[in-house]
Amino acid sequence: MDEAAKIPLVRTIRERCRVCYTCVRECPAKAIRIATGQAEVMSERCIGCGNCVKVCGQRAKEVLDSTAEVARLLNQEPRVAAMIAPSFPAEFSDWDYRALTGILRALGFEYVVEVGFGADLVAHRYRQLLENGDGNNYVASTCPAIVAYVERYFPELVPSLAPIVSPMTAMARAMKRLYGDDLKLVFIGPCIAKKGEALSTKQDVNAVLTFAELRRMAQERDLSRHCVTASDFDPPHAGPGALFPISHGLFQAAGIPEDLSRCDVLVADGRAGFVEAIKDFSSGSFNPRLLEVLACEGCIMGPGISTKDPLFRRRTRVSQFVSRRLSALDGERWRACMDQCADLDLSRSFHAEDRRIAEPSTANLTKILERMGKYVPEDELNCGACGYESCREHAVAIYRGFAESEMCLPYTIERLRETVQSLAVSNDKLAKTQETLMQAEKLASMGQLAAGIAHELNNPLGVVLMYAHILREQEENEAVTEDLNMIAEQADRCKKIVSGLLHFARQNKVTKKPTDLRELIDRSLRAVIAPHEVTIEVEHNLDDPVAELDGDQMIQVLTNLYWNAFAAMPGGGTLAIRTIGNSARVEINVRDTGIGIPRENLDKIFEPFFTTKGIGKGTGLGLAIAYGIIKMHSGDIRVESNADPKLPTGATFTVTLPRRGQH
Numbered sequence: 001m002d003e004a005a006k007i008p009l010v011r012t013i014r015e016r017c018r019v020c021y022t023c024v025r026e027c028p029a030k031a032i033r034i035a036t037g038q039a040e041v042m043s044e045r046c047i048g049c050g051n052c053v054k055v056c057g058q059r060a061k062e063v064l065d066s067t068a069e070v071a072r073l074l075n076q077e078p079r080v081a082a083m084i085a086p087s088f089p090a091e092f093s094d095w096d097y098r099a100l101t102g103i104l105r106a107l108g109f110e111y112v113v114e115v116g117f118g119a120d121l122v123a124h125r126y127r128q129l130l131e132n133g134d135g136n137n138y139v140a141s142t143c144p145a146i147v148a149y150v151e152r153y154f155p156e157l158v159p160s161l162a163p164i165v166s167p168m169t170a171m172a173r174a175m176k177r178l179y180g181d182d183l184k185l186v187f188i189g190p191c192i193a194k195k196g197e198a199l200s201t202k203q204d205v206n207a208v209l210t211f212a213e214l215r216r217m218a219q220e221r222d223l224s225r226h227c228v229t230a231s232d233f234d235p236p237h238a239g240p241g242a243l244f245p246i247s248h249g250l251f252q253a254a255g256i257p258e259d260l261s262r263c264d265v266l267v268a269d270g271r272a273g274f275v276e277a278i279k280d281f282s283s284g285s286f287n288p289r290l291l292e293v294l295a296c297e298g299c300i301m302g303p304g305i306s307t308k309d310p311l312f313r314r315r316t317r318v319s320q321f322v323s324r325r326l327s328a329l330d331g332e333r334w335r336a337c338m339d340q341c342a343d344l345d346l347s348r349s350f351h352a353e354d355r356r357i358a359e360p361s362t363a364n365l366t367k368i369l370e371r372m373g374k375y376v377p378e379d380e381l382n383c384g385a386c387g388y389e390s391c392r393e394h395a396v397a398i399y400r401g402f403a404e405s406e407m408c409l410p411y412t413i414e415r416l417r418e419t420v421q422s423l424a425v426s427n428d429k430l431a432k433t434q435e436t437l438m439q440a441e442k443l444a445s446m447g448q449l450a451a452g453i454a455h456e457l458n459n460p461l462g463v464v465l466m467y468a469h470i471l472r473e474q475e476e477n478e479a480v481t482e483d484l485n486m487i488a489e490q491a492d493r494c495k496k497i498v499s500g501l502l503h504f505a506r507q508n509k510v511t512k513k514p515t516d517l518r519e520l521i522d523r524s525l526r527a528v529i530a531p532h533e534v535t536i537e538v539e540h541n542l543d544d545p546v547a548e549l550d551g552d553q554m555i556q557v558l559t560n561l562y563w564n565a566f567a568a569m570p571g572g573g574t575l576a577i578r579t580i581g582n583s584a585r586v587e588i589n590v591r592d593t594g595i596g597i598p599r600e601n602l603d604k605i606f607e608p609f610f611t612t613k614g615i616g617k618g619t620g621l622g623l624a625i626a627y628g629i630i631k632m633h634s635g636d637i638r639v640e641s642n643a644d645p646k647l648p649t650g651a652t653f654t655v656t657l658p659r660r661g662q663h
Contacts, residue, residue, distance in 0.1 A: 007199060008043035009064050009192050010053060016060035021407060023052035023061065024387025028275050028295070029149060029355075032387075033402045042402075045355050047148035048193030049295040050303025051271055063304070064195055067217055069207045070186055074108035077184045081111035083171050083205075085189030086119060086238060087245035089321040090300040090314035091211040091307055097321070098232060099225030103218050104188075106228045111179065115187070116238025118171025120338065123241050123254035125164045125346050130256060130265075130289055138162040138290050139281065142250060144193035145295035146274060147350065154282050155352030162290070165204075165348045167244055168194060172204040174236065174341045188214050190245075190302025193295070210304025236337035239329060242322045245299035246315055250292050269294040360399040368395040372411040385409035435603070465491040510550035510632045517545045517579050517586060524558035525577075533572025534565075541580045547659045553629045560622040561590045561653050568594025568651065586659050591652040596643030605639065633657050 017039050024032045024039065031045035032052065039060070041052065053061045073080050082104045092100050101112040122142065129138065141147050141162045150157050165173070172185045187194055188209045198205040209217075218224070243249035247269050251258055258265055266288040268277030274293045281291055296302050300314040307314070360368070369391065374380050380391035386407040388394040397403035406412055468491060472484040518540050530536055565575050573593035580587050597605065606627040630637045635658065641651035 007064065008041060009046055009048045009196055010041045010050070011062050011064075012039050012041055013060045013062050014038050016058045018058050018060070020057075021385070021387035022055050022057070024403075024407075025384065026051040026055045026271060028271050029153065030397065030402065034404050034407055037404075037406075045152065047145045047152065047295070048191075048196045049145040049149075049271070050192040051295075053192065053303045063192055063210065065213065066195065066207050066209055067213050070209055070217070073184050073186065073206060079110050079179075079182065080108065080184045080186060080206075081113060081175055081179065081234075082109040083113055083115045083118075083168065083175070083185060083187045084233075085168075085187070085191070085245065085299065086114060086116040086242040086322075087190050087299045087302065087305070087314075087318060088188075088211065089317040090245070090309070091190065091305045093307065093309070093317055095225050096230065098230035099228065101233055102228035102230045103223050103225065104214075105231060106223050107217060107221065109186070111175070111183075111234045112231075113171070113175065113234050113236070114238040114242065115167050115171045115189070116242035116244065117236040117337065118169070118174060119167035119241025119244040119249075119253060120239045120334075121170045121174060121241075121341055121344065121346060122164055122167050123244075123250060124338070126162065126250065126290065127254040127256060129162060129164065136160070136289075137281075137287050139278070140250060140290060140292040141348065141350070142166050142244070142292070143294050144191065144197040146278075146293045148193065148196065149274075149295070150278065151350060151353045152355040154278055155354045155356075157278070157282055158350045158352045160281075161350045163347050163349065165346050166197065167241065168197065169201060169204045169348070170344070170346050173344050173346070174337075177341055177344060178236065178337075190299055190304040192303050210302075212304055212306040215306060235333070236341075237329060237334060238325065239334050239338075240322075240326065242325060243318075246318055247294065247298040248292075249298070256290070263288055265290045265292070267292045267294075270297045271295070357400050360396060364399055365392065365395050368398050368405075372405050372408050373414055381410055383409060461491055461494050465495060510553055510629070512548045512550055512633075514546050515549050515551045515554075517542060517547060517588070520551055520554060521558070521577055521579065521588075523551075524555045524562070527555060527559050528562045528566075530562075530575070531566055531569075531572070534569055535572075535574045537574060537576045539576070539578045541578065542586070544581070544583075544659075545579075547581070547586045547657060549633055549657060550629075554633075557626040557629050557655065558588070558590070560626045564622065565590065565592035565594060565651075568592055568596070573650075581659065584659055586657050588655040588657075589652060590655075591650060593648070593650045596649040597639065597641040597651050598643045602639060602641065606637075630655060630657070 019034065019037055019039060021034070021039075024030075024034065028049060028051065029045055029047045031042045031047070033040045033042050041061070050063070053063060084100070084104075088097070088100065095103070104112045126140070137160060139146070139150065139157060139160050139162065141164060144166060147161060150161055168187045168189070172187075175185060176183055184206045185204070186207045186209060187198065187205050188211065190211055191208075192210065195208045198208045240253040243253050248258070248267050250256075251265055251267070256265055258267075263286060266277070266286070268274050268291065274295055277291060277293055280286055281288075297311055298315070300318055301311060305314075369375075369380070372391070372395070374391055382390045386394045386403065386409065388397060388403070391408070394403055394408060398405060406415075465488060468484055468488040472481055472488060475481050475484060521538060521540075525536065525538075562575065569575075569592055576589070576591040578589040578591070580589075606623050627637060636656045637653060638656075639651060639653050642649050
């Protein structure tokens with residue numbers, strides 16, 4: 001692995017990353033991995049095009065900073081030259097080029113030269129390459145991002161890369177020819193990929209600054225165009241090679257005609273354009289003698305430029321600057337410099353670094369798609385929200401470990417919907433649990449109150465009742481006798497209420513033992529006298545009728561349910577008792593066809609003293625006592641009812657008990 005692959009050109013600032021997948025969408029090399037919800041740039045796959053930097057609205061992509069290395073060179077090396085890329089007019093519209101050179105000299109650079117001259121040398125070599133007529137088809141190697149893309153993802157095209165160095169490297173070699181081999185060189189331009197190129201060819205260029213980094217260094221030194229001495233570029237000056245940063249600039253600088261009817265030379269630029277051009281060139285769909293491919297829409301749109309001006313405004317600035325410079329160019333001196341560098345070695349070799357990953361099998365791809373809820377082609381929406389052009393491309397990325405299922409928006413929405421539904425169910429369960437706890441608290445409080453009432457009232461009520469009966473037996477006045485009857489009747493009713501409270505408040509633990517539910521139901525039915533108008537139906541659906549419970553207390557529960565059912569069917573009806581169960585639990589269903597329980601009363605029926613019966617006909621403790629007994633069995637009781645006469649009315653009480661009790 002070369003140095004450019006070892007040192008990350010771009011990294012993600014995790015604190016700023018919002019995982020919008022824009023960088024995934026815009027990366028032509030698919031060098032972005034989403035892991036644990038964070039976008040990570042894979043340096044071994046990154047080609048340095050900088051698209052992720054340009055499109056990140058959160059400024060979460062950080063470019064390799066070279067300012068410290070350049071500062072070190074300026075402080076420690078006696079002679080350092082600044083080589084300015086020909087795209088600089090697009091960036092420094094607020095600085096005259098003479099002020100720019102003045103600022104660079106103030107920073108410590110001894111020489112400031114135009115890389116446009118290196119572009120002139122390269123353009124001449126491209127013209128010679130085509131004039132040689134060797135019959136080969138070439139991809140221009142002027143853009144380092146394109147070179148990295150071919151080496152990593154189309155290694156079969158490496159022999160087709162034009163064996164010519166970039167204008168930056170050509171300028172570096174020319175500078176050492178003209179000013180000495182001990183000269184240190186810093187390239188300043190709009191390109192991040194140039195940093196990678198410099199790392200892989202350290203003997204030519206010592207460091208690379210972007211235009212944005214140069215601005216920052218000038219600001220830190222408090223340098224502006226008003227406080228420096230303006231000066232011209234040092235020779236050699238640029239000729240038509242200064243047009244290189246504009247799309248088609250290579251052909252014009254080299255004097256290579258573009259005949260649209262022959263397609264001998266073609267230009268492709270931009271993220272989508274260069275990818276399609278490389279694919280078609282590889283497949284043989286077209287065979288130009290020279291294909292110029294740029295990762296950006298010309299170098300004037302490079303990611304290292306800080307200006308936000310649109311494309312054609314930048315292009316106009318470069319064109320106008322080149323026009324002025326060419327009109328004042330000393331042609332003889334330019335040709336002399338070209339002749340002086342004519343024998344420079346501007347050749348370059350390339351090496352395949354295949355980063356392609358095998359495609360998943362159809363079976364693996366299908367499994368991944370199904371995991372995202374895509375079972376048929378119609379489920380594949382290809383919405384692009386994940387950053388990939390299709391659901392299948394996303395699935396391939398998941399297989400390679402570059403993506404996560406959660407990146408799929410429809411999948412995430414469906415998961416969210418399921419989560420909301422699950423939360424709703426959990427919320428309902430929690431609400432029921434809260435109701436149970438509140439009921440338990442009420443029962444506990446009422447139990448303490450009931451115990452006190454029972455002890456305080458039981459004896460006085462017995463005395464009142466006894467004396468009422470004695471007086472009634474001795475009294476001859478009929479009116480007084482009726483009053484005494486009323487006293488005895490009401491005292492007797494109070495006695496029953498106190499008796500119910502005693503049952504409710506008792507602290508007895510249940511005594512569980514194996515009990516046959518079928519026999520239990522029979523005993524409970526013998527303990528009540530059903531009205532003649534009521535039909536009783538019993539159905540047992542138990543393979544094993546035995547459960548561990550307290551039979552006497554459960555009979556009290558069942559008889560309470562029976563009496564309530566009889567009271568709800570004054571005109572007759574059916575009382576249905578059904579038992580079912582499994583290895584863990586048993587259920588007893590008591591259903592009547594009575595008048596039903598109004599919806600507003602369903603939450604109150606287990607509360608002590610709540611009753612819908614008439615005055616004197618109920619204490620309101622029967623269901624509260626039943627509730628307490630069932631809870632002591634670690635069981636549950638629930639009710640379903642309909643009181644709307646438009647539908648069949650009635651109520652069903654379901655008692656659920658564990659089959660094996662804990663003693």
